[in-house]
Structure formats: structure tokens, C-alpha cells
Amino acid sequence: MEHKRLNNHWGFCLSLACLMLLTYVIDPNQLSYQRSSVAAGAWWQIFSANILHTNAWHLAMNLAGLVIIMTLFPWRLSLKNLWTLFLLLSLIQGIGLFWFYPTTLGFVGLSGILHGLFAYAVVQDLRRKDKWGVILLMALAAKIIAEQTLGPQALSSQLIGARVADESHLIGAIAGLFLGLLLPFKKGILKTPF
Numbered sequence: 001m002e003h004k005r006l007n008n009h010w011g012f013c014l015s016l017a018c019l020m021l022l023t024y025v026i027d028p029n030q031l032s033y034q035r036s037s038v039a040a041g042a043w044w045q046i047f048s049a050n051i052l053h054t055n056a057w058h059l060a061m062n063l064a065g066l067v068i069i070m071t072l073f074p075w076r077l078s079l080k081n082l083w084t085l086f087l088l089l090s091l092i093q094g095i096g097l098f099w100f101y102p103t104t105l106g107f108v109g110l111s112g113i114l115h116g117l118f119a120y121a122v123v124q125d126l127r128r129k130d131k132w133g134v135i136l137l138m139a140l141a142a143k144i145i146a147e148q149t150l151g152p153q154a155l156s157s158q159l160i161g162a163r164v165a166d167e168s169h170l171i172g173a174i175a176g177l178f179l180g181l182l183l184p185f186k187k188g189i190l191k192t193p194f
Contacts (some may be wrong), residue, residue, distance in 0.1 A: 009070055012082040017063055020051045020110070028052055033107035038098055046094025047087065052108035058160035062110040069114060073121040085183075089116035089175050096171035104167060109160075112168030115140070116176035123180025144173050 023031060033049035034042070053059040093112045097104050119140060125133030152164030 008079040011079050013066055013070055020059055023052050035105045047090045049108050050090050050110050050113050054160045054162045065114045069117050088179055089113045092175035093168055093171045101167045107165050112172035115169045115172035119173045119176025120180040144170055
């Protein structure tokens with residue numbers, strides 16, 4: 001059973017990576033979050049913007065972050081539940097950007113979702129009374145506070161060729177904490193209230 005969960009774990013990474021690579025052959029204007037397009041009904045951009053990246057550095061950094069998160073946390077969710085979590089995080093992040101950050105006119109990248117996955121995993125560690133949960137929660141909080149007060153790192157902006165949307169990190173982390181509290185998992189499945 002552990003082998004199957006491990007395959008689901010890396011299957012999620014591989015399937016997400018393939019989706020992100022496919023976006024390089026699709027017109028990014030149709031998939032990137034563009035506030036005016038979302039307001040006009042292009043709701044899919046709330047989801048699709050997360051798999052687009054500005055360049056190869058941006059893609060590589062986000063894939064590395066995904067691998068680190070999947071490696072760091074020993075818990076395993078099924079492939080279906082990882083995708084469910086991804087879609088819920090995408091939805092909350094997209095709506096959050098639209099409602100609370102009207103000056104964010106465009107957005108691409110996975111980093112907000114990565115913050116959400118990390119936060120969700122930290123809550124699960126805290127539920128299991130894992131000592132690392134507290135340390136990782138404090139590290140996440142310190143990173144988010146630093147970004148919100150000091151702004152994103154200049155090097156990251158230079159590498160990706162765009163402004164780092166640190167507001168997506170904040171929304172993603174809040175969404176992950178919220179979903180972690182609302183949707184705990186047990187034995188590889190999300191326990192949903194519906």
C-alpha cells in the first residue's frame with residue numbers, strides 16, 4: 001500500500017510537470033490569469049494560471065519546490081486527492097486574488113499553490129503532533145511576514161523576468177491552513193464534510 005501511495009505522490013508531480021510543460025505550446029494569453037478576462041467570464045484562468053510560467057527558471061524553481069514539498073512530508077494522499085487539493089487551492093487563490101487584490105492584473109505560476117500545499121501538510125503534521133509541524137509553521141509564517149513587509153526577493157524577480165506575486169503566497173498559505181483544518185486526511189484520503 002505504501003508503494004501505491006508513493007507512486008500517487010510522484011504521479012501527481014509528474015502529471016503536474018507534464019501539464020506545465022504542455023503550456024509552452026499553448027497560447028499563454030488564453031490561460032494566464034488576466035483580471036479583465038476573468039471578470040468577462042474566463043473563469044478557467046483561475047485554475048490554468050497556476051500551471052503557466054514566465055520562463056524556464058520560473059518553471060524549474062516551482063518544480064523544485066514541488067519536489068521538496070513532496071519529499072519533506074511523509075504523509076501520502078491518493079492521486080485523486082492531491083488533484084482535489086490542487087483544484088481547491090487554485091480556486092481559493094484565484095478568487096482571493098480577484099476579490100482582495102484588484103491591482104493584480106495578471107498572474108502566472110505555481111508558487112501560491114506550493115505555499116498552500118506546504119501549509120496543508122504542516123496542519124496535518126500538527127494534527128499528528130509531529131514536532132516539526134510547529135517549526136515548519138513558524139518558518140512559513142516568517143517567510144510570509146517577510147514578503148508582506150519587505151517585499152519579494154529581487155533575485156527571484158530577475159530570474160523569472162516578472163514581479164513575484166507574493167500576494168498569491170499569502171492567499172495560498174491561508175487557503176492551505178484553512179483546508180488543512182477543514183479537510184483532514186486519514187489513511188491517504190481527504191475527509192470532506194460533503
